[in-house]
Amino acid sequence: MFKTVKQNKAYQDVVEQIQEAIMEGTLKPGRQLPAERELKEQFGISRGTLREALRVLEQKGLIEIRTGVAGGSIVREVNSENLSDNLGLLIRNRAVSLRDLAEFREGLEGGVAALAAQRATEQDRLVLEGLLDEAGGYLKEGRKGWDSFVRTDEQIHLALARISGNPLFIAVLTSVYHNIHTYYENYLPWNTELLQENFSDLKNIVAAVSAGEAERAREIALGHVRRFNAYMEEKKV
Amino acid sequence: MFKTVKQNKAYQDVVEQIQEAIMEGTLKPGRQLPAERELKEQFGISRGTLREALRVLEQKGLIEIRTGVAGGSIVREVNSENLSDNLGLLIRNRAVSLRDLAEFREGLEGGVAALAAQRATEQDRLVLEGLLDEAGGYLKEGRKGWDSFVRTDEQIHLALARISGNPLFIAVLTSVYHNIHTYYENYLPWNTELLQENFSDLKNIVAAVSAGEAERAREIALGHVRRFNAYMEEKKV
DNA sequence: CCGTAGTGAATGGTTAGACCATTAGTAAAA
DNA sequence: TTTTACTAATGGTCTAACCATTCACTACGG
Numbered sequence A, B: 001m002f003k004t005v006k007q008n009k010a011y012q013d014v015v016e017q018i019q020e021a022i023m024e025g026t027l028k029p030g031r032q033l034p035a036e037r038e039l040k041e042q043f044g045i046s047r048g049t050l051r052e053a054l055r056v057l058e059q060k061g062l063i064e065i066r067t068g069v070a071g072g073s074i075v076r077e078v079n080s081e082n083l084s085d086n087l088g089l090l091i092r093n094r095a096v097s098l099r100d101l102a103e104f105r106e107g108l109e110g111g112v113a114a115l116a117a118q119r120a121t122e123q124d125r126l127v128l129e130g131l132l133d134e135a136g137g138y139l140k141e142g143r144k145g146w147d148s149f150v151r152t153d154e155q156i157h158l159a160l161a162r163i164s165g166n167p168l169f170i171a172v173l174t175s176v177y178h179n180i181h182t183y184y185e186n187y188l189p190w191n192t193e194l195l196q197e198n199f200s201d202l203k204n205i206v207a208a209v210s211a212g213e214a215e216r217a218r219e220i221a222l223g224h225v226r227r228f229n230a231y232m233e234e235k236k237v
Numbered sequence C: 001c002c003g004t005a006g007t008g009a010a011t012g013g014t015t016a017g018a019c020c021a022t023t024a025g026t027a028a029a030a
Numbered sequence D: 001t002t003t004t005a006c007t008a009a010t011g012g013t014c015t016a017a018c019c020a021t022t023c024a025c026t027a028c029g030g
Helices: A010-023 A035-041 A047-059 A082-094 A098-119 A122-142 A144-162 A169-187 A192-209 A214-236 B010-023 B036-043 B048-057 B083-094 B100-120 B122-140 B142-164 B168-189 B192-210 B213-236
Strands: A063-066 A071-077 B063-066 B072-075
Touching: A010 A047, A035 A047, A047 A063, A047 A071, A047 B048, A063 B072, A063 B168, A082 A169, A082 B010, A082 B168, A098 A122, A098 A169, A098 A192, A098 A214, A098 B100, A098 B168, A122 A192, A122 B036, A144 A169, A144 A192, A169 B010, A169 B100, A192 A214, A214 B142, B036 B048, B048 B063, B083 B168, B100 B142, B100 B168, B100 B192, B100 B213, B122 B142, B142 B168, B142 B192, B192 B213
Parallel strands: none
Antiparallel strands: A063 A071, B063 B072
């Protein structure tokens, strides 16, 4: 009937107070908190306890702690790094399989391409074409350019995510790419033909995005990822 | 040319060591770490520093700390609570808007429904139909059943994610649903008609999944989410 | 006048040792 | 057998000190 009364530990109370102040805007990004020796007085706790609280806030990505005379705890701009990290932990720990990752990517890339097509500015188009040129250059280098090509390929995909303007896609895809590398090396049957095909896909996606053709971009991106995944499945077996 | 040598703080070193041990499976979930007073000896640090490390690990969701005689640090089963918390922070900070969330959901639900259709077992079908019945019941209760209906709706979507068998979809969608509630209350123009339409969508999705028709499930799910989002956009303006 | 090396002070990082609070198990009492 | 009280182990907190890092200022040398 009744819930157990939550017995807050001292450091949790501090975490909550500071977090709340940040959330409601009392503490704005860039703002510096008082020094530990002063904060501990304000909260009426010991320095050790205060530091446990600060470590938690740091881990949450809410503050940054700097040493030195002008140092201290500084309120951070909220970002999705943490989300990315967490997802990375999940991927590594839960023994998420290549198939899981690939399926997940399949679900995301189409939507990202479509959104990017709707929202790309002139400048975005230039960036994409620049990356495409770069990738093309690596492709011509033959074997030794492969690694660079793959990295550029990734950058193109991430650029699309950025262009989509949706922080969730950006954070999640960043995390996925950070963690899929391991698999590429083991499972992808690298060869010139595959890379050429890949490059051709990229060109088509960028073309569709530049033309603002959302649905075409979606389809090509989806097909691209699917083919890629199919290759990996083959090799895996 | 050279990168600054990373000056690890003592507590960071401890965090990394323990985290690594958990990741590579040396420390399995449920396993209990030595008591603080012993751990500090093993690491050769003070108790305060050790505790900062443990707090970080706790915040990361890797361990749980219990008080009392049989207490201590226990390695946790990895879960997506943290991911959810993070997403919550981003939303509260307006770094992620309703539109962002909705778009993201649109990207995911189609794929989930398609996978679920491919993989649903007989038992899964029963669960889905059970949930559907439950939702239908709430719908008949009129106004006072709305909340329950929405919650059941969510459970159906989460059940689909579970059936898809992909831990990434499960984790991410769980986080999204945990956090989208805030918006529902503010932006959804609840009325019988909308709920009826919603219910009809759900029935169709479940039917397609049960029939193993992946592409149809994908399309219906996508349309479902899109319509839902469109309603919210309207109300918002 | 300008640059550079040195120096001091403020701040976080770490240590040691003590005591408080919580809790599971055990022994004693009903 | 059930309840109560005690005990010991463990995390939670406190105090007080010293170490390590960084920035700003000063004094010296050009």
